[in-house]
Amino acid sequence: MWLQIHGAAMGKCMAPSYANLFMGELEDKLLASTATKPKIWLRYIDDIFLIWTHGRSNLDTFIAHVNNFHPSIKFSSTISSSHVPFLDVLISLSDGILHTNLYSKPTDTFNYIHWSSCHPYHTKKNTPYSLAFRLIRICSLEEALTNRLSLHLQTRGYPLRHIKSAIAKAKQIPRHSAIQKRNNATTNKNE
Numbered sequence: 001m002w003l004q005i006h007g008a009a010m011g012k013c014m015a016p017s018y019a020n021l022f023m024g025e026l027e028d029k030l031l032a033s034t035a036t037k038p039k040i041w042l043r044y045i046d047d048i049f050l051i052w053t054h055g056r057s058n059l060d061t062f063i064a065h066v067n068n069f070h071p072s073i074k075f076s077s078t079i080s081s082s083h084v085p086f087l088d089v090l091i092s093l094s095d096g097i098l099h100t101n102l103y104s105k106p107t108d109t110f111n112y113i114h115w116s117s118c119h120p121y122h123t124k125k126n127t128p129y130s131l132a133f134r135l136i137r138i139c140s141l142e143e144a145l146t147n148r149l150s151l152h153l154q155t156r157g158y159p160l161r162h163i164k165s166a167i168a169k170a171k172q173i174p175r176h177s178a179i180q181k182r183n184n185a186t187t188n189k190n191e
Contacts, residue, residue, distance in 0.1 A: 006072055020045055030069050036062060042086075048075070049086040089138055100140045115157035128153055128166035136170050137178045146171075 008015035023046055031037055036058050038050035052059045059079070067074050078084050083092035090103035104110075113119050113127055131153070135145050146167050153163050 016045065026070060026073065030066060033069070034062065034065055038062075044087060047087055049084070049091070098140075100138055101143065102135060102138050102145055110152040110155070112153065112156050115159070124158075125162060126166075128158060128163045129170055132167045132170035133173070133178065136173055136175055140175075 008018040023043065027041070027043060027048075031041065036054050039053045040049070040051040042049045052062070054062075063075070063077055081093070083090055085091075085103040088103050090101045092099045092101065112131070113124060115124055117124070128149075131149055132146060135149060139145055150160070150163050150167065154160060
């Protein structure tokens with residue numbers, strides 16, 4: 001048996017919002033408490049990406065400060081001068097330019113919906129397009145990732161013609177359009 005004493009109960013619908021609010025306040029206080037700050041600090045719930053330009057010894061001091069700031073919040077870190085994963089993106093630095101690529105954990109099995117499943121046809125038909133569009137948004141450079149995607153989908157029984165058509169459709173969208181924030185139209189049922 002396990003008894004949770006601190007924090008929001010796991011699995012409750014409000015837990016992510018509560019965690020996000022808590023981490024937002026914590027990061028505000030944390031960053032205000034240190035003289036040497038990251039050049040860039042980006043957070044998604046409890047995952048943080050930062051760019052540090054003050055040398056390795058100052059980075060080690062900063063990480064120690066961060067891990068001693070709150071008694072129950074501890075951060076793990078991946079430090080690299082060439083590349084680092086953040087969520088599902090691999091961010092790399094080459095000739096002073098940041099590039100992005102798809103990051104998959106070693107445990108990813110790419111178990112997409114099987115073509116022979118009983119899901120609606122439109123769901124199966126749109127799966128290759130959605131995955132290809134995701135690659136367009138994430139990858140800053142044209143790579144052979146679409147070949148890897150094609151192989152993963154073929155393994156799941158998708159017809160090659162559907163895969164090729166979906167990838168071609170996604171590649172028609174300019175990357176700058178794909179990464180722009182969209183304002184989805186909302187429907188008011190009371191109107």
